[in-house]
Each structure stands twice: as C-alpha cells, then as structure tokens.
Amino acid sequence: MNESPCPAENARFVAMIVPLMMTEVVATLGLVMLFAALRQLAVDLGSAAAAGWLVTAFILSSAVGGALLGRVGDVVGRRRVLLAVLAAAVIGSLIGCFTRSAGPLILARTLQGLAGASMPLCIGLVRERAPPALVPRGIGLISATASISAGLGLLVGGVIVDLFDWQAVFTVLAILSVLALLGVWRLVAADPPRGSTRIEDVVGGLLFAPGIVGLLLGIEEIGHSGMADPRNWLWIVVSLALLAIWVWRELTVAQPLISVRLLLVPQIALANLALVFAALGAFQSGQMMAQFGQQPPSSGAGLGLSATGAAMLLTPINIAAGFIYARFAGLVARHGPRTMALLGGLLMAASFTGLVLVHGSVVVVEVWLAIQMVGLGMVFVTVPVVVVSACPPERVSEATGMIVVIRSTAMAIGAQVVATLLSTPGAGTHASEGTWRIVFAWGAITALAVAIVALRLPSRLQIEKAPDVP
Template sequence: MTEALPARSEASAFYRLIIPLMIAEVVAALELTMIYAAMRSLVADFGGTSSAGWLVTSFMLSSAAGAALFGRLGDLLGRRRILLWVVALSTVGSLISSVTSDLGWLITGRAMQGLAGAIIPLCFGLIRERVAADRVPLGISLIASSASIAAASGLVIGGLIVDYADWSMIFKVSAAMGAIAFVAVLIHVAPDKRSNLGGVRDDLVGGLLFIPAAVGLLLAIDNGGHAGFTDPMTMVYAAVAILSLIAWIWRELSVENPLIDVRLLAKPQIAWANILFVTIALGVFQGGQIMALFGQQSPATGAGLGLSATLAGFLLLPANILTGLIYPLVARANQNFGPRRVATTGCLMVVASFLALVAWHEDIMTVMLLLVVQAVGLGIVYVTIPIVIVGAAPMDRVSEATGMMAVIRSTAMAIGAQTVATMLSRGGGHHGASTGVFPTEAAYENVFLFVAVTALIGALVAQRLPRSLAAPSQ
C-alpha cells in the first residue's frame, strides 16, 4: 500500500499538469478549424475569396513564425510564463475579431489568434521539463490527441455556431475558451523556476531575422498558388525569404549562443524526423482538402460522393476522433517497439489505404473505412515524430526544436496544398462544359496515388529513425 501511494501521487501530479495543457491546445486547434465553417458567410460579407482568404493566411503566417520564436523564448524565459502570454494575446485577438466588422481589424485579430501555434511546442517543452522520462511519450500523445480531436470537431462546432448565430459568435466562443485556458494554466501549472534573459539579449537579431524568412516563404507559396510563380509579388516574397534565410543562417552560425540554433536541425534524429514530417505533410496532410471536395462533388460530374457539406465534414470526423483516442497506445508502442517500426507501420497503413482508394472510391462506407485506416496511420506518425524530437533535443531547447518542427510542417503543408490543387485543376474539363469545373475521376486517382507515393517515401525515411527510445538528451 505504501508503494502505491507515491505512484498515485505521481500520476495525480502528471494529470494536474497535462489537463490544463490539453485545454490550451484545444483552444489553438479550434481557432484554426472553426473559421472554415464560416468561410461562405465571410466571403459574402467581405466581397470575395481573396479578402476572406487572408483570415486563414494571417493565422497561418503568425502561427508558423510564432511557433519557433515563442517556443525558444519559452526555453529561455520560462515556458509557463510564455504560454500564459501566448494564450492571453490569442484571446485578445479573438475579442478583437468578435466585435469588429472591419476586415483590417479582423485580419489583425486572426494574426493574434495565430500566435496560439506556439502552444504545442511550449506544452511539449513543459512535459519534457516537468514529467518523468518514462511518462514523456504519454504526455506528448495526450497533447497530440487533444489537438487532433479538437481539429476534427472544429468544422462541426463551427458549422453549428454559424447555423444558429453568425460568424462573430465563433470568435466569442474562442475568447471564452481562451480565458478558461488562461485560468487553468495560471492556477494548475506551477511557476517557472528559472529565466535567462541574457540568452535573448545575446542574439535578438537572429530571432528577428527568422520572422521575414518564414513569413516570406509562406507568402511566396500562397501567392504563387493563385497568381503564378512568375508573378512579381511572388518573386518579391521569394526574394525576401531567401535573403532573410541566408542572413539568418549566417547570423546563427556566427554567434556563440544563437537564439535559434541552426545546428540543432542537423542533429541526425531531429533531421530525419523533420524530413519524415515533410513527406507526410506534402501528401496525407492534404486528406481533408481532398476528401471535402470529393465528398461534396456530385457523381453526375463523373466523380464524387454527392454529399452535403455537413455530411462531407463527417467523412473524416469518425476517423480523426478514433485516431485521437488511440494516441496513448501509440506512445506505449514507441516505448515497446521503437520509433522506426512504429513510424514505418503508420506510413504503410497510409500507403495501403490511398492505393485502395485509387481502385475503390464509389461507395461511401468503403471510403469511410479506408479513411479510418489512413487516419490511424497518420496519427501513428504524427505522435512518433515529436516523441523522437523531444527526446533528442537538449532540455533547454525542446520548445525551440518542436517549434521549428511546426514551421517545417507548415511550409510542407503549403507546398502540398498547392501541388494537390494544381493536380486537381489540371484534371478538370473532361466531361463537357457543364461539368468541366470539377476534377475528373482520373484527377482524383492521380492525387490518391500522389499521397500513397509520398507516404511510401516516408516509410523509407522512417528507416533512419532510432530503433528504440534512448534516454532524453540533457
């Protein structure tokens, strides 16, 4: 009985830390996805997809830049302290968006909401810092689980809000949830024990140079997708990104204590894990975009399932919720079988499901079953990658390393989204004038094959992951 008490106390302390962090990550995930349900109303109110699209773009840009920068500030100044600042700024952004009808202020609010992209690397850093080594994979899996389930539910929740209120209510709900998350972290997560302001002063320039590099690259990809990669603005964005990237790398390699350590990305375990994330983000991360369109497209056009928007949203919901629930089992599998075997298995599940979709995509139940298989495979890889990176990164740079992981993922996702959109658009027009605006069946089959190939490359990359989980780096 006396031996059970310390174990019970340790478990209680573990969940007192994890649950507030899960609440914070739920807020970040819902802020990302609920807006999609309101896009039709926002397009109507602001006069077109280009204007309304900036509500998504501004969020993604600040999310990508903030993940690495605020993650590193958390490593130096205290992860709880920076987490509270990030949640507070994101909540203020929600409040601004909830009370304005001006597009400029709405974009400003969404950019502030996007700072919530730093929540997950800060959570990973807190888990590594405050949790026993054997519980770190479980902690990471629970954070990933909350993000996955919340993201999957965001479209449905956002749809219900828009159906019964208006788009401003989405931001009011986000603000209320942000306030709850702030209080939960403030009360239940113990204050930081250290702060290294000198580390910030040593290389503030390096941190500032990273922002235009990350933002410029994502803007170049985004603008190139709809205006063309020879468009003058695309070329300007690309030039800013390249010059800033070169200056940033030169700066970080020349200082003794860089704010964001480029050398960390070259560490084999971290490098191969990020490369695996690139292969997955290029392909299977586009599943939501692909299946939302395929699900709603009428079979009369030669392809599609002919579902309503709501039912199409439910196509991936069961798969994503099921996947989120099994994430803790993925953490245990990594401990028992090692990241290499686990990640390879996940990639091969994605390969099998999308190859099957090439042949069988007419029946709704068959499609849903295959989406469950691919979602579980993706979830396995999605949890394994941060487990590897968190374990390989030095204790004082965990949030930085996972923040850079988020930047790399966002960039690869942007490239993958443009690739998939191009493949689908080039496949249109084979069924006459009345249906030419929709992708053809052959176009969907090519996209399914593209996703399968990227996942197969991922399975090959996974062979470079460690065979077993080593003791975390100090």
Template structure:
C-alpha cells in the same frame, strides 16, 4: 547539465494542456466552413477572404519559434499565459470585427496560439515522469488532429444555425478556460535555458518564413513564374541562408545549426514536412468530394465534416500507443508504422472513394497512421535535444509541418484547378484519385526516412 523530469505527476497538468491544445486546434479549422459566408457578409472578395486563413498561418510561422525560445528562456508557464491572453484578445476582436481588414488583423493576433503546442510538449517533458511522457505527448499530439476534425463539424453547425461570430465567441471562451487552468495547474519552470533572446536570428527567421509562405500562398494568384512570386522565393532563400551564417557565430542562437545538420533531427523535420503535405491533400479533397454532385455525395458542410470525424478521432488512441509500441518494438517503429498505415489508407481511398463508408473506414486508417506520426515526432525530438531546448525544437518542427501543409494545400489547389478548368459540373473524380495517390506518395517517402530518425544513444541520455 539538464535534469530528468520529476518523478511525481502534478495534478491537472495533462488535462490542462489537452484542453489548451484542443482549443487551438479546433479554431484552426472551425472557420473553414464559414469562408463563403464571410465573403458575402463582409462584402469582400474570395481573394481577401482567403487571407482569413493565410494571415493566421503566416503569423503562426513567424511567431512560434520565437515564443518557443521565450518559453525556454523565461519559463513555459509564463509564456503560455501570455500567449493565451493574446489569443483570447484576438478571438474577441474577430467576434466584433466590422470589416475584412479588422478580421484579418485579429487572425494575425490569433496566430500566436500555435506556440501552445511546443510549449505544452516542453511542459510535459519537464513535469511528467519519464515512463508517462510518450503516452502523454501522444495524447496531446492526437488532440491536435482530433480538434481540427471536430472544428470542421462544429464550424458547420454554428454557421448553419447561429452566426459566424459565434465561431470566435467559442474560441474566446476556450482560451479563457485554458488560461485559468494554466494559471491554476501548471507550475513555474524549474529548468530554463541560459543566454539571451536572439533577436537578429528571430528577425531573419521571421522575414525568411514570411517571404517563402507569401510566395506559396500567392503563387496560384500571381502565377508561379511571375516576377513577384520568384522574387519572394529568392528573398526567402537568401534570408534563411544569411540566418544560417549568423547563427553559427552565436552562443545563444535561436536555430541550433548543429541540430539541423544532425541526421536524426534533420530526418525528424523532413518527416514533419511530408506529413504536413500529405495531410492537406485529404483536408482539401474529402470535404470537396462530399459536398459536390454528381461526382460526390451532395452533402452539407456538417455532413462532410462528420465523414472525416472518425479518422480524426482515431488519432488520439493511436498517438497514446506510441510509448507502448516504442517499448515493445523499438523507437523507430511508431513513426515508420504510422507512415505505413497512412499509405495503406490513402491507397485504399485512391482505389475506392465513391461510397460514404469508404471515406469513414479508409480515412480511419489514415487517422490511425496520423496519430502514430504525430505522437512519434515530439518523442523523437525529446530523445535528441537537451531539456532546455525542447520548446524551441518542437516549435521549429511544428513550423516545418505547417510549411508542409502549405505545400500540400497549394499542390491540391493546383490539381483541382487544372482538372476542373472549363468544366461546369465540378471537379472530376480523376482529380480526387490523384490527390489520394499524392498523399500515399508522401507517406511512402516518410516510411522510407523514418528509421533514420532514431539514434542509438540519445543526446538526452548524454546531457541528463
């Protein structure tokens, strides 16, 4: 039996978690403006420099569900501290890296920090009063998007005026500050799950995710029908199928098969996948359009990031509004309304994106929709799973959203590559129109599915 969250708000917890999540989300994208510079300064190839992002992504996918489960078993505060120590070490290693191999290894260590998000959601659910929980979860979710947008701007400024090493110095400082604040303000967990650590399940999940993500990231290089790509896809599917069989027979399973087959949870994960894919169409298309010419604005890296910043910042107030919207209109409306706003903004950008003000205003609409979606997902999970599985369930949801991001980024790369093949003047305008419409299509599917993510009687009410 689980208990309801405490009725008093311990001081400093929300501020601490916001800063910890902001530090992680900022470093998700802060390296993007420096990829070209890193390729030159580390005397490597674009293929290897792409692994600066891919290694971080793969490590996050493999480690996050395991770390979320460790938090549920042994205490969220304890695991959060360990994650932040590893993250700070990874940042320091990256700042001191002398070659591409050392930098990629440091990024693998940094990937553990994605677990900060599900651990934060679990801490909020355990420590905050129920009436404050939706807005707090919405704020933390909104910080994920706002930090990613800020990272594009900060990365451009640091690369333009200092050195790429300062990207990781900044990350190390943020990690240390977050570590000290978690140590001071976050209390030890009062509710932990029973059972042990499901090492067979963790191994199968990690290897299955690794195989599928490697296939997705290497598909454009190797060819989607190549033996290597198809073999990795087949291996990943096989391992994940074996995982389902193994988990059905365990009482301490990392993956609760019943949760995955439960309609509201399945739809919540599907919504995360669609949102991740739809978001990456914009992450790749908008900076590219802003920086190229004559199709585009010929802007600097910093200006390209600034054009997206209002949309990223709109995520925060929209995420915080999830609780009020749920109370006034019902729990299905934040997710559905978020996808509708996302669709409207994406369609407007598809119809008109030739002027900077269109990027600022229309992507602002996309950002508001994103905030509602990002705030609604952890709230829906909290309404479905018992308190002692909050970290694990949110970790899986974040990984599924990451999978969506990989799918979206690879689809976007394929559209860009196919449309610009043989051209000397950059990517044509038609490719950007296609990408914005793809974002709208993903959001339409999300809006259709959203009402199915809500049950009339939540499991938390049953287990509380």
C-alpha cells in the same frame, strides 16, 4: 528503461496535463471553427479575399510564433510565455467580439494565432516537469487533443454560426481562452530559476520571421493568381534569400535565437523529414476529400455528397483517431520510433493505394481513410517524441516549435501540388478519373517516403530525466 512513476508523480502529471490539453483546444479551435463562418464573413467584409486573410493571419502568426516564442520560452520560462500567449488569445478574441471591420479582425486573428506556440510550449513543459516514463504519454495526449479538436471544430463552428452569428465564434474562443489561462495559472507550477543563457545575434535570428512569412505568402498566392505571376516568384525568391542569410548568420554565433545546428542533428532532421513527406501527402486528405466527395459521379469520378457530407468523411475518423493517439505514444515508448513510424508510413501508403484502385463508394472510401488516419496518427505522435528525446531539455520548445514551421511550409507546398494535379488542362469543370488516380498515387508515393525515412529512425527511445523543478 525509465522507472515507473509513483502515485504522487502521476497525480502531479494529471494536474498539469489537463490545462495544457485545454490550451491545445484553444489553439486548434481558434483555427478550425472560423472555417464555418467564412461565407458570412465574406458577405460582411465585402469579399472572400478579406475573409481569407483572417485564416492566413492566424496561420502565419502560428508558424512564426511556434518557433520564436518556443525559443523564448526555453530561455525565460515556458509557463510564463504560455500565459502571455493565452493572454494574447483572450485579447484577440475580445477584439473579434466587438468589431466587424477587416483591419481589427486581422489584428484579432494575428493575436489568436500566437496560440499556435502553445504546442511547443506545452511539450516543453511536459518534458521539463513529467517523469521520463510519462513524457511520451503527455505528448500523445496533447496530440490527441489537437486531433479531436480539429475533428469537432468545424462541426461546432457550424452550429454556432447557424444558431447565432460569426462573432459568437470569437465569444466562445474568448471564454475557452480565459479558462485555459486560469487553468495554467492555477495548476502549472511556476517556472524554475533560469541560468544565464544569452541569445546572440537577435537581429540575425529575426530574419527568420519575414523569411518564413514571405515564403508562405508566396506559396499561397500561387494558388490565387497562378504560377505565371512573377510577383509570386519574387516573394518566394526574396524569402528564400532571407532564410539563407538567416541560416548563415545563425551558424556563426554560439547562442543563436534558433539553432540551425540543432535542426541538423540526424535524429531530429530525420523525424522532421518524415513529417515533411506526410505533410506533402496525407495531410492533404482534407483538401482531396472536400473536392472528391462533392464531385458528381456523372463526371466519371466522385461521390456526389453535399459540402457537409464531404466534410463528414473525415470528421468522425479524426475524432476517433484522436482518442487512440495517447495509446500510440505508449507504443512508441515500448516498440521504438522506427517500428511505429514505419508501420504508420506503410498504412498510409496502403490506404492511398487502395484509393487508387477502388474509390467508388462512400463505405469503401471511409475504410481507406480510417486506415490512413491510423497511420498518420502514428507518424504525428512519433515525430515530436523523437525530437524531444534527441534535443537538450533546455531547447525542447524551440525544437518542437520548428515542427510547426516545417509542417506549415510543407502543407502549403503540398496543397499547391494537389491543386496543380487537379487542374489538368482539358479536364473541364471536374477532374477526371485518371487525374484522381494520379492524386491518390501522389499520396501513396509520399507515404512510402515516410516509411523509407522511418528506417533510419532509432529503434529504441531513451528520454533522460530533466533537471528537477522546485
């Protein structure tokens, strides 16, 4: 068992975790708040496609930055890289404040998206600086911040756009980024001296970036132009070939940029596999409810809500769930990852099964969604805790950065699966009752897969003390 921290260690932990949570606010709001401005942006930029690229640029930058910058942070210092990431977010936000052209705005969103590397860097700092007993709590607080920010982001973004203009979103993000930058600079101790770690085969490692970008773009384009378009499959095939070359090259060097061997450690591989199944199903609830909530009941299924009403199905639940995520981290430490992930998977499966059977009223749907968010929260917190406990302290940000990549890829695939299921030939404008039952059943099946994988996770958590930081 890990020893309880002393009051001085608790105080240092609080001083460190506050700016790290602020950093996660910047990363999450940077993505979510702009959703509320997409309609205005489509008008100002001349097309919905141009506005959509502002979201795509952020997601791609986050996915690549999470892995690559996480590893760079492991090598040269996580605080140093986190400051650079926040500085990039400040610059990107300022660019967005002073331009209304598509090109500069895409650059701005790419720079803002680098804040997607903040979670692996923050988790790495918690692992490096906090006493072992406080590591799960720190991960839980960071995860809770992401959930609460995601829940509030669309609402806050909508208020800002209604009262001002979409550029005000960039102004708010600039202010928040500066505050987070100052907080990390003032309250997080300087990085300790690093050893002589050497990264071999940087060129081979960098094959990862175009490979994952091309894969995500190919999957996204299938949603726009359909599966019959050969260009989409060309994107995917070439990207998979690049990733295969990347895997082969990284397995042949002693100090790769991103360690494939680390991802193959059973505990890490199983935790990521559980996350994949959750991303394929439960993470698609936003897409499901946006459509099911707005579909008129006269079509045979749906709740007949406005766009705002459909968005509010998940917003209060996300916020409420976020406040108990830190508690989940403590339960992972007390009862073990296997129990928590298993219970989380079963709760998600129960909620989706309930939606298959009964989904005719807002109240009933809200109950199922609340159960689902509790289960998803258990899995969402358990996965990084397991990964952190299983990998060497000097590679924590790299390993948790790959969580971002794996989740983004699985979510993109899951979104296309759900969209395909909802596009049943002959269903008309709206999906039928039977189609929605199939979609909810998909969620139940993926949740049961999470529970099955959870059975192979460790029954107890053990986090060793990281080397002391001067």
